[in-house]
Amino acid sequence: MSIAGESTYGRMVQSLGMLAMVSLDPDGRIASWNAGAERIFGYVVDEIVGQPWDALYTPEERSSAQPARALEAARQFGHDEGVGWRLDKQGRRVWVRSLLEALYGDAGELLGYTCVARDISAMHRVNEAMGSNEQQFRLLVQGVRDYAIYMLDPQGHVASWNAGAERIKGYTEAEVLGKHFSHFYADEDASAGRPARNLEIARKQGVYEGEGRRRRKDGSLFWAHVVIDRLTDADGEIVGFAKITRDITEKKLAEEELANARETLFQAQKTETIGQLTGGVAHDFNNLLMAVMGNLELLRKWLPAAPRPHQLLDNAMAGAQRGASLTQRMLSFARRQELHPRPVDVALLVHGMADLLRRSLGPEIRISTSFSLQLPRVLMDPNQLELALLNLAVNGRDAMRQGGRLEIGARGEHVAEGHSTVLPPGEYVCLWVADEGHGMDPDTLRRATEPFFTTKGVGKGTGLGLSMAYGLAEQSGGRLLLQSQPGKGTTVEIWLPVATAGATVPAMVVAGEPDGELQASAALTLLVVDDDDLVLLSTMAMAEDMGYVVHGVKCAEEALAYVDGGGAADVLVTDQAMPGITGARLARLLRQRHPGLPIVLASGYAELPELPVPDMVRLGKPFTKRDLYRAISDALGQVGVADETG
Known part of the structure; x- marks a missing residue:
């Protein structure tokens, strides 16, 4: 064909107003668009060229990959012909007959596709109104098995039934003809009047589309995507409804799994953020308590002998110690507390706590235990585990206001590869505390391990019991899991890794208890480094009170300059978390x-993975004068032989 002939042919195609003539590129994107296509679908050329072909398909056909199947059929067989719903620019459905052909080059390469489509909506409505719907239905949809496609009369009774409906819902045509379509709804939806409301929406608005649970013949429920289209005759009278149902259970389950994964990620990120904030607050709070406790201790020796001032001082010190205990729980949640792990026999540890638990919980709580035989030991800090168990037991008691049974038990568990999303594979001991209390609703359960979250009311709990146990389990390489339902009690499980065969109990050096005044064994010079003025002055005052010569600086750079300048330093006492050089x-x-x-490293929390230098002594904040004395003695290698007078 000549160029002039091609131009004439192109103008002829573009001018056709009754037929949509569209060309597609090999990827299925619209390459040309004629006047007939604009009339039928409403898009002008600039709006549609370059868009994927499936933009003209209905959502349910896109979801079932019908556009891709049509292109594949055209590639394999040369053409694909069919009748179905398409969408115009306004989202209205257009019933079209279409022919899709593949175009190949001389070398057999795919050049693209051409599609000719005709709007036969009027013919479709006439055929439906004239009673030929049964024949059309059987010709067009009887073989479709991915969709339940059937007709309803104006009152909602089933008038036809295809093979897809039988496959999805389980009923044969003979079993459902004449039944009201509400028969397929879940009981709660049917009782709430949803079938009538959905049909009324379709009656008034022309179409209803939604998702919900539907019932199969065997009674099982599935998630369905439903479209109900109103059908009218030439006079506008409703002659029935076309109903299309697609089983989207797998899609719904995938969405739920994705939502759960996102929620899990969100909770993990939130917990990590709260942990960082809590750890930072606890660290700063420890510095404040350090100054309070240190100065209270020094003040004691200068008070008059009268009992009243000493009683007030003791009360202030008790309050500061309670604050120190609170920060330890905060650091436990933040996984930044100082731990001393060792192989622990959990059953033996719990039995050793029996008297403490009975005294703490009171006579209304019946304590029972359940431990597996030959339970392996776990690698844990026994003191922190005892504290966590006591906190969990007290929580269980508080949940049983009228008394009840509290069970503490443990069992061995093996976690195989890929069997858990929260625990790495390996051997564990699952330690649990179960109560018969009021339980927790889902919202409370989600927040239960957050620090300071409590349902006990103002002044009746710190909200740190569960969070402390949670942080301890995480820091020990395990997990804390919660199971609870309102009215059915709560079970807290702490999964702890089993101690390896090579794990040994570390040697513990215990200093003697000095009975009198703590004094330096020699005229030693201490170099004290801390960026917090209050902590620096308090530490210096305690050291000077013990007879040490003290030089204090506020940063590492000043300490290096002092030593390099010839300054005396027999012992270094330094804070860890300092700006610049730590x-x-x-x-x-x-x-x-x-x-x-000799070096003593003081820290408000356990931020060090290991000791940075050999023989360095760790000192946790807040510390007392006695703690400082022991740390210096350890660093000097004089534990147990340091001179004490008084």
Whole structure:
């Protein structure tokens, strides 16, 4: 064909107003668009060219990959012909007959596709109104098995039934003809009047589309995507409804799994954020308590002998110690507390707590235990585990206001590869505390491990019991899991990794209890480093009170300058968390200059993965004068032999 002929042919195609003539590129995107296509579908050329072909298909056909199947059929067989619903620009449904053909080049390469479509909506409505719907239905949809497609009379009774409906819902045509379509709804939806409301929407608006649970013949429920189209005759009278149902159970389950995964990720991120905030607050709070406790202790020796001032001082010290205990629970949740793990026999530990538990819980609580035989030991800090169990037991008691049974037990568990999303594979001991209390609703359960969250009311709980146990389990390489329902009690499980065969109990050096005044064994000079003025002054005052010569600086850079300038330093006492050079790095730098320098590293939380230098002594904040004395003695290698007078 000549160029002039091609131009004439193109103008002829573009001018056709009754037929939509569309060309597609090999990827199925619209390459050309004629006047007939604009009339039928409403799009002008600039709006549609370049868009995927499936933009003209209905949502249910896109979901079932019908556009892709049509292109595949055209590629395999040369053409694909059919009748079905398409969508125009306004979202209205258009009943069209279409012919899709594949175009190939001389070398057999795919050049694209051409599609000719005709709007036969009027003919479709006439055929339906004239009673030929049964024949049309059987010709068009009887063989469709992915969709339940059937007709309803104006009152909602089933008038036809296809093979897809039988496959999805389980009923044969003979079993359902004449039944009201509400028969397929879940009981709660039927009782709530949803079938009548959905049909009324279709009656008034022309179409109803939605999702919900539907019932199969065997009574099982499935998730369905439903479209109900109103059918009218030439006079506008409703002659029935066309109903299309698709089983979307797998899609719904995938969406729920994705939602659960997102919620799990959100909770993990929230917990991590709260943990960082809590750890930071606890660290700063420990510094404040350090100054309070240290100065209270020094003040004691200067008070008059009268009992009243000493009683007030004791009350203030008790309050500060309670604050220190609170920060330890906060650090436990944040997984930043100082742990001393060792192989622990859980059953033996719980039995050793029996008297403490009975005294703490009272006579209204019946305590029972259940432990598997030959239970392996776990690698844990026994003191922290005892505290966690006591907190969980007290929570269980508070949930049983009229008394009840509290069970503590443990069993061995094996987690196989890929069998858990919260625990790595390995051997565990599952330690649980179960009560018969009021339980928790889902909202409370989601927040139960958050620090300071409590349902006990103002002044009746810190909200740190569960969060402390949660952090302890996480920091020990395990997990805390909660099971609870309103009215059915709560079970808290702590999954802890089993101690390996090579794990040993670390040697513990216990200092003696000095009975009198703590005094330095020699005229030693302490270099004290801390960026917090209150902590620095308090530490210096305690050390000076013990007879040490003290030089204090506020940062590592000043400490290095002091030592490099010839300043005396028999012992280094440094804070860890400082801006610029940390205490750990300062310790390494000074050890390079003075290999034998005794070092005490003070910290508000356990942020060190390991000791940065050999023989360094850790000192947790807040610390007392006695704690400082013991740490210095340990660093000097004089534990148990330090001179004490008084």
